[in-house]
Amino acid sequence: MKELIKKIKEKKELKNVNNKYIIDIVNLVLKQNRKLIKAFEEKRIRSKEYKEIIKKVREKLRLEYGMFSEDLSKREKILSCKHKNLSDELLEIHKSTKERINIYPFIYQKIFSITGKPKSILDLGCGMNPVSYPYMKIKLKYYASELNKKDCEFLEKYFKLMKIKGKAFAIDLKRPNLLKKLKSVDVCFLFKVLDTIEKKGHKLAEEIITKVKAKYIVVSFATQKLGGKPMKHAYRGWLERMLDRLGYKFKIINEKNEIFYIIKIN
Ligand SMILES: C[S@@+](CC[C@H](N)C(=O)[O-])C[C@H]1O[C@@H](n2cnc3c(N)ncnc32)[C@H](O)[C@@H]1O
Numbered sequence: 001m002k003e004l005i006k007k008i009k010e011k012k013e014l015k016n017v018n019n020k021y022i023i024d025i026v027n028l029v030l031k032q033n034r035k036l037i038k039a040f041e042e043k044r045i046r047s048k049e050y051k052e053i054i055k056k057v058r059e060k061l062r063l064e065y066g067m068f069s070e071d072l073s074k075r076e077k078i079l080s081c082k083h084k085n086l087s088d089e090l091l092e093i094h095k096s097t098k099e100r101i102n103i104y105p106f107i108y109q110k111i112f113s114i115t116g117k118p119k120s121i122l123d124l125g126c127g128m129n130p131v132s133y134p135y136m137k138i139k140l141k142y143y144a145s146e147l148n149k150k151d152c153e154f155l156e157k158y159f160k161l162m163k164i165k166g167k168a169f170a171i172d173l174k175r176p177n178l179l180k181k182l183k184s185v186d187v188c189f190l191f192k193v194l195d196t197i198e199k200k201g202h203k204l205a206e207e208i209i210t211k212v213k214a215k216y217i218v219v220s221f222a223t224q225k226l227g228g229k230p231m232k233h234a235y236r237g238w239l240e241r242m243l244d245r246l247g248y249k250f251k252i253i254n255e256k257n258e259i260f261y262i263i264k265i266n
Pocket of ligand 1: 036064096097124125126127128129146147171172173174190191192193196
């Protein structure tokens with residue numbers, strides 16, 4: 001396994017991904033094809049099958065892991081420059097936050113008009129979103145979590161520089177039991193994250209939503225396809241049916257690129 005991981009991490013943009021996470025993906029890929037298991041067990045590193053394992057694992061990692069290491073030097077540079085508009089510059093380098101740049105000036109006010117002004121926020125699979133803190137225009141404690149430690153270290157540096165009461169820590173959302181150990185917060189963000197981590201069904205989404213300790217959970221989804229065309233179904237019927245079944249009330253904010261479900265947890 002060690003050798004396989006080393007090979008997978010030869011790609012620059014994947015070199016910071018946790019080994020534990022890679023092992024999970026390798027196992028997932030192997031489970032799908034007996035031929036691949038055989039090539040792996042027999043260590044046939046030059047075989048077509050072995051190369052296929054590497055290719056498939058890399059594909060999955062690229063799809064799920066948003067904060068590529070290519071951004072690393074850029075984001076460090078921006079942070080060290082300490083420009084006045086450094087937060088906006090950082091928001092520009094991550095795809096999800098870049099797409100949100102036009103709505104940041106008002107989206108939190110809309111959300112907080114439903115949840116009330118939170119004293120604490122937990123941002124799961126946060127990407128670069130914690131850097132939008134100045135747009136919240138209130139003081140609060142910010143708990144940010146990403147998959148990878150390196151990303152968390154960067155966010156901690158940002159919090160320190162901006163004198164924000166924040167903490168960043170690594171959590172793999174595919175292990176939702178870990179969420180039970182976290183402190184309870186006023187509002188939890190799950191921005192554009194459920195579509196990323198779920199490929200089949202919505203069991204994981206339900207586990208996360210029911211295990212997070214928060215008064216409100218704000219779940220968002222992209223409403224544009226990769227090419228920029230609007231999606232046919234912006235509303236997520238599966239989520240609405242799940243929330244009805246769980247007895248959680250929700251409100252919707254529908255913006256041009258993104259739909260937000262503001263869920264009240266009983
Ligand atoms: C589409 S981005 C959204 C980022 C951010 N929430 C936002 O909307 O600005 C998805 C994020 O989920 C993170 N992610 C992917 N798989 C994850 C996992 N298993 N556990 C935690 N985070 C994960 C990625 O690193 C990436 O930052």
